[in-house]
Amino acid sequence: MLENIDSRLRQAFPQNAQISFGGISIILVGDLGQLPRVNDRPAYDSNRREKLLWGEFKTVVTLHKIFRQDGENFEQQRFCQLLTNLRDENPQIEDWKLLMTRIPPNMDAANNVEFDNTVHxxxxxxxxxxxxxxxxxxxxxxxxxxxxxxxxxxxxxxxxxxxxxxxxxxxxxxxxxxxxxxxxxxxxxxxxxxxxxxxxxxxxxxxxxxxxxxxxxxxxxxxxxxxxxxxxxxxxxxxxxxxxxxxxxxxxxxxxTIHKSQGLTLPKATIDIGPRERIGLTFVAISRVKSLECLRIMPPFTYDHYEKMKNGRQLAKRKAEEYRLKVLEEA
Incomplete structure (x- = not known):
């Protein structure tokens, strides 16, 4: 994607054809903790020219306020911490136990039925x-x-x-x-x-x-x-x-698909994270709703499955890139 943008802008501004992005200012907005494109690698881990283009972005601003899960009460703050742990691929047994309160056997019947027509x-x-x-x-x-x-x-x-x-x-x-x-x-x-x-x-x-x-x-x-x-x-x-x-x-x-839901805010959702954990998958799925009460997990998953996220092959590379961006921001 970055290569295509770069190429088209060089064509659109031929006077700057020797300059990346045709000399046009580019702002990238996103979260490295979310899912990469299907069957693709993040730009910072690419073997193509896009890795060099990615490296040209030197000004970094981190946004800290959470809007989707906004709220000051204890339950909401607890949910935000759970999501932070998920994003950082840092599974906690207490987080998993909290999520398991949202499986059908642990929900009252009326509440469970409400989720039947929600987005799955x-x-x-x-x-x-x-x-x-x-x-x-x-x-x-x-x-x-x-x-x-x-x-x-x-x-x-x-x-x-x-x-x-x-x-x-x-x-x-x-x-x-x-x-x-x-x-x-x-x-x-x-x-x-x-x-x-x-x-x-x-x-x-x-x-x-x-x-x-x-x-x-x-x-x-x-x-x-x-x-x-x-x-x-x-x-x-x-x-x-x-x-x-x-x-x-x-x-x-x-x-x-969880990929397609990326960017959406859903009033309620029923989530099946599947048999295989991928970096960012569970975080993206669970963070589509505003609070824990808006979530139903079906089927349940074991803590062993949940814990595997910290062993993702791409995690070390993502952490290294996030550290590099933090250094740029502080500089």
Missing amino acids: LFSTNDNVHNHNKKMLHLLKQPVARSVATKVGSVNIVEDCSSDELELELLISKDSRVMLTSNLWIQAGLVNGALGYIQKIVYKPGSAPPEPPSYVMVEFDNYSGLPFEDHHPSTILVTPIQKGRMLQLPLRLAWAL
Whole structure:
């Protein structure tokens, strides 16, 4: 990614083509304790030119205030400390015991049922697909299959893959969906916005598997002008083009991978961290909610599984890089 940005900026500013990023000021924002890109290594651990580009960032500012888990009471401070330990890959037996209070056998029945329709976070795409398919079936509604339309003469699978658009999308009325593109940031229509489909509309003469003309989605946090006065949170979503692919910018969202949830704040979540711990995985999953009471863990995991995070192969490299950045900040 850094290499691509560097290359394009050198092209855009040819007078500075010999200078990194075309001489343009770049600000990187993020947390090294979160998940790296799928099947990729962090820039600081790369064998490519991006490691050199990463090394050119010399001004470091650390932000310390926690906003998602804000609160001064003891329970909230305890949850924040648990998350800090998770982020630092420093598992504690008392933290694990606290997390295990959020497994179904240790929750009262009414509280447990409340989580059945919450977003489920899984470590693998297969688990996400299976859960979404199960929930779609439970709606007992007709299902529309929307297959991405190719624009131009190329093969979509080979040339038109997009993180924002699905090659094939199954939807129905009342489907839980997530927006996958920034359509109107100021109004809350951003990548990651959650909602429910209210209506699927096709133009005359068209039908599945073509993408619909539009769908009406009631979003949880839409704050723009109402499309319909009696449904102020419902907005029209049409297919968009990315590269050579035309498709609705939506995906089913009863379940998401932990990778896809990165950056989201969820009102409640059910979490399955999977059989294998990866650096940042458990931290990202559990930190999607604002408090411990907003979390359900299913299935439970052993402390031995939890403790393995401190033995991650990448941990020593990340700690060394965080130390280097701290030295830069203090300087």
